[in-house]
Each structure stands twice: as structure tokens, then as C-alpha cells.
Amino acid sequence: MTDTPPPSGHAEPAAPATVYIVDDDEGVRHSLAALLLARGHLPLSFGSGPDFLQAADLSQPGCVLLDLRMDGMSGLQVFEDMQRRGTVLKVVFLSAHGELSSAVAAVKQGAVDWLEKPCNEHTLLTAVARAAQLSAEAAERAQRRRAQRDRWNALSPRQQEVALQLATGLSSKEAARALTQRTPERPIDPRTVDTHRSAIFLKLDIRSSHELGMLVEDLGLSATPPRAA
Template sequence: MSEALVFIVDDDAAVRDGLSMLCESSGLNAECYDSAESFLDAYRPDQPGCLVLDVRMEGMSGPELHAILNQAGCPLAVIYLTGHGSIPLTVQSIKAGAVNFLTKPVNGTELLECIRAALLESTQMGLRIQAKTTAANHIASLTEREREVMVLMADGKTNKEIARHLGISHRTVEIHKARIMHKTGVNNLVDLIHLVEIGKRAPD
């Protein structure tokens, strides 16, 4: 997975320069963009990181950009940093998934703490997305009958119960189980249960 970055999207050059210097002085890699559109043109959907985002900008607003990223399932943790904060906007932003909502001017130490927490959250989010994608790919490699057997295995059914439920022989169940373990790469029932649970939450 790529190293998490701090993306700064603000149409005020002085704000961008100040935030970039703050990040770099703390050993954090930052990229600056003067609009939501320029950020979208450059952003790679699989890139984890923290997005420090202004609310009001020329063209696309911060919340509009956030909605696009949410739709795309991007593993970015969003921090709003704005001079136009309000309680309704704060509530709306947090409900949309923002990890924090700060108003300018902001204390540098406080902002860095928020950014570090957001970077950790983004990395964990990226790992979860990666796990879901891997699980979905493994499950997609199974035949329909193998998926039926897998679900029954994850439900704790014995070979005899699976055979009776599906109307197949005990030996056929064993063959399906061996193929399932081989195709998914799991080594035991516990790992298989985890795979099935992750697969249930996998994106379409």
C-alpha cells in the first residue's frame, strides 16, 4: 500500500503554504491544490491519506468534493478547515464521514494531532478496503455450489449436515471443501469464517 499523504485543498495560497510548511516541518509529506477540481484531476483512488479541506472555494465546494470521494469509496480521512464554520455545517460534515471540523485560525499543534490521527484512520480504512476486495475476489473464484458449501461450513454445519442439506454425498462435500480451501487460500475454519464475514461487507 502507498504511503499516506496529507492533501491540502484550499484556494488561499497563504493557507496552503502555511499548512504545507507545518506538515513538512513535522516530517509529513504534503501535496497542495488550489481547487477541488485540480485535486480530483491528480488524485489516485487507491492512495490513502488525510485531506485537509476548505469549505467554500471557487468552483466545487469542499462538501461537494467530499461527496464524490465517498461515492468512489476513497480511503481518505477528511478534516475540514474553514473560516466559515457553523453548527449545522459541522454536523452535516461529521455525518458525511469527516473526522474533524476545525475553524481558522487553528492552533498548529492541535491541527497536527488531528492530521496524525486522520492518517492512522486512513491507513486502517485502506487495509479494510483491501481486505474486502481480496475476499470478494476469492469468493468470486468459487463455483455456485462451492459458495453454498462455504456458507454452510461458516455456519458450523458438519459434512453430514451439508451433504443432507444439499442432497449430495459426504465424499462430494469433502471434495468441495478441499477446493474451497485451495481457491481461497485459507488454512482453517476460523479463517474461512472471517473471509465469509468480510465478503458480506464487500463493496459491489
């Protein structure tokens, strides 16, 4: 990414964000922290990847300014560890000259951006604001998914079976037939499916089979479970 001078005029200040600075250069950490603090952000500095991973709350939104090349655990290794843990934090890589291919590869793997050192203040702050916004959106989606999962888990096993059938758009009669064929030892009639449908919609706080289908998809559930042995 080529640094460009800030445009004329004054941009609206970005919302305050938690910004982790992970760099083994103490001077870089201090200068970045001073800049971010002056702009209202909360900078937290770490001299190594392991220190950051041990202390950071990966479930809360924020931005990580991550040095691509560090002694010991590299920035890419830190990034990969964060992804395995399912963090909502978003990463902006800081790279030195000659590390273009690695930086571009990191962006393709999910990093928000990469900045070549040294970068100007406007470029850095813009990247931080974008990463923080994307992280906040990811945290909101994760929270919504957890709530959906909790509501799904509140369904009885039979209600979950019925819900998976209704999520495909089947009518109560069709769902009853499919479930009876799947488990002949536990036949079910359409009226019982209707009763389950009402309870399912109430517990999941939805109003239609279409919403149910979207919820099942969001949770990564299979709408057509395999036939029971």
C-alpha cells in the same frame, strides 16, 4: 472544535504522510504546505475540488485538509464524491466561523475532524496524524478484502455454493441435504461436500467453518442464497 495550546513537553513526531490541501485561498495553501513540509509530511495543494479529484490517488492512504466552503464545488460536495468512490483517504475539514453545523454534519458522515480557521499548529498536526493513521488502517483493510475476494473468485461455482452453506455452521451431511433440496437436479452427497470443504479451506487459506463464516460476512455475501428457479 476549540483550539487549545499544545501541552508542555515534546510529542513524538508523527509518521510522514501524504496530505492533500484543498482550499481556494492561496495563502492558506502555502502556509499549511510549509508547516506540513517542515514536519516531514508530503503536502500536495489544490485550489479547487475538481482539480483535487482529478489528480488524487483515492486508493492510497493519506489525509485531506478540505476547506468546507469554496467557490464552485464545495468541500461537502468533494467529500460526498470521495465517499461514493470508496476512497481510503480520510478528511479533516477546515471551516470558518459560523459553519459549525455543516462541519459537525460532515464529521457525522465520516470525516475524521473539523478545525475552525485559524487553528494552531499542534491541533492541526494532531488531526493530520490521526487521519493518516485511520487512512492507513482503512487501506490495509481494503487490501485484505481484495485478497479475500480474489481467493473467493478462485472457487468454482459449486464450491461457492457449498461454502455458503458451510459458512452457516452446517455439517457436511446438513449442507448436502440443503443443497440437494435447493437444486434437486444436482444432488450432492456428504462425502462430496467433504471433498469440497477441503478444497475450499485450502483455496481460502482458512482452517474452520467459523473463519469461513467471518470471511463470507466480510465480503458481504449471503450465506443463505435464494432457491434456484
